[in-house]
Amino acid sequence: MEAGFPISSPGDFEAVKRIANEVEGPEICALSRVVEKDITAAWKAIEDAPRARIHTFVGTSPIHMGRITRTTPEDTLRMATDAVAYAKSLCEGHPDANVEFSPMDAGRTELAFLYEVVEATIAAGATVVNIPETVGWTVPTEFGDLIKGIMANVPNVDDAIISVHCHNDLGLAVANSLIAIEQGARQVECTINGLGERAGNTSLEEVVMAIRTRRDYFKEYYTEINAKEIVPISRRVSRTMGISVQPNKAIVGANAFAHSSGIHQDGIIKSRVTFEIIDPKEIGWKESQLVLSPRSGRNALRHRLSELGYEVDAEQLDKVYERFLRVADKKKAVQDADLEAIMSDEIRAIPAVFELDYIQVVSGTRISPTTTVGIRTEDGVVEKASTGDGPVDAAFKAIGQVVDIQLNLIDYQIRSVTEGEDAIGEVSLKVQDNGHIITGHGASTDIIEASARAYIHAVNKLIQIRSEG
Structure with a gap:
């Protein structure tokens, strides 16, 4: 040393x-x-x-x-x-x-x-x-x-x-x-994390794992390094030095065992060795990561949902996958909390007489907020627009024009399900109709969209209540 x-x-x-x-x-x-x-x-x-x-x-x-x-x-x-x-x-x-x-x-x-x-x-x-x-x-x-x-x-x-x-x-x-x-x-x-003058020195973890992984090539050469300590000591050095490890750094970078491509994820699910030459547990990682992104396929999504305790059939998976892709397109990676929010919506799902197809908002300090919604009905997508006291109020009024049901909003709450600027927000609201108080929930990275989903969810529940007498 x-x-x-x-x-x-x-x-x-x-x-x-x-x-x-x-x-x-x-x-x-x-x-x-x-x-x-x-x-x-x-x-x-x-x-x-x-x-x-x-x-x-x-x-x-x-x-x-x-x-x-x-x-x-x-x-x-x-x-x-x-x-x-x-x-x-x-x-x-x-x-x-x-x-x-x-x-x-x-x-x-x-x-x-x-x-x-x-x-x-x-x-x-x-x-x-x-x-x-x-x-x-x-x-x-x-x-x-x-x-x-x-x-x-x-x-x-x-x-x-x-x-x-x-x-x-x-x-x-x-x-x-x-x-x-x-x-x-x-x-x-060599040094931990390849730290050193200018562009750095030889990375200890890369030399150790090259020799260890390619025993067939290096044959008689070996080190006595305890490989399971590589990731813990890398993290400790990073914290102590105040120098972050680049995400794509071999062996110890956050992405070293993270798979976001659908093809790679499918391979990893079937057999780890298809796209990994090192067992992550061998060097102190807990496990490989399947990073759910717009490139992820249905198999990766089903696999992660199963790990979270959700078992879905093919029809349910198609619906969840559609929601998943909309979230994934807005975020760099979809986290477990995002999936929980999506599944929470789906589990709460009741027969969908009306579904949100799209929403557009025009708003500002010197113009009247206008929200346009496209609602899927049994007759196709119906588009309506309305102004209101803010884009959320305008969205509710536009939805009311499509569903031909006017509800009295008595409670409206927003909470962040995940963290960061691209967090998923969940809207919970209560509406009243002739003595009935009905709750609605919706989640999206766009709070206006989440609000519209929550309102439509309440409308569909009301329709079910009316149909049941």
Whole structure:
């Protein structure tokens, strides 16, 4: 665990020291430049850790030597070996401490010089040599060849572990790390959620699950990571850092196991492996998600309704699906509460003499609100329009013209069934007719439509009451 850069600030020093004193299990590593005071500070921060490591680095590419350290290759090589030797001397009295060295910007370092630096720092006492792809420059074939070249051209390479540290500037950090493993790297420096400088570092969860999922390909390679902790630790890091995980992030993103396409949902319902190569429970997710959207099919809707406790026949499903699509077209995703509202309407359904087909509203501060409704009747769709004291009142009057029943509204309530700007609203109302008090309910993302549905629901109930005498 690389805990920090102790020389950078008193706060960083204290943080690394506390981690070294309190965290048990992993090696606690402190970062330093090839500068004696850096290395001393790094050691003082971690010297009490049961397992300690000093990680020192210097740029070895022509760009870094020419524009940052302003040193020759010969001076850079001397600085690297002196730093490793000094770090090793500090570790000698410790029961379990070692030194790691990184030739920064290795991806743009001349190969012959890179081989020379790796060989010399291993000879000076580095037991881990990390090959940083500092700016994400190389593509996987190049980076794989670079690691292969080190394994073939550094005589004492077997005396150290070759590590890699890849950045994601071109989105290749994980791919470069995986090919490096194939070519001989045995340590991958990575981060939870791929966090890191600029575009980030290699994502721990992606490397772990690539190796675990493709055992047929990676064969003898493995990690000892407890995969069930991946999602919980991802969430904890996200909360602590205040950095949200992008929804489409592999493995730990909110959409990683969410299926919205009707074809995919149908496949998942029939067999999870049709569209998932990882069992979500294996990494700490509770289950896959079927995100009900306008692209969802009847099978996905029936499946979710069944999970919610609703069993519907084919005719009922057709009606519910029609309502579902109207809601889905207005919302990004239909939630369980939306389905509950839709089903509540359907369960309450009585013989529908009248049904709302469409509704249009014209309203404003300087015009009379006008509502036009299209009502399905046994003779087809009948359209009427009316003005009123607001669009809801206008809707009720327009409906009254179609049904030829005038009701006295005595109670009207609205509540939000779901959350957000696109929430479903449910209207409950009471109307009076010759001593009868009748309730009506309607739900929609449009409150005027929900009101019209509730009024028509009350009208249909009244017709049923009258027919029953």
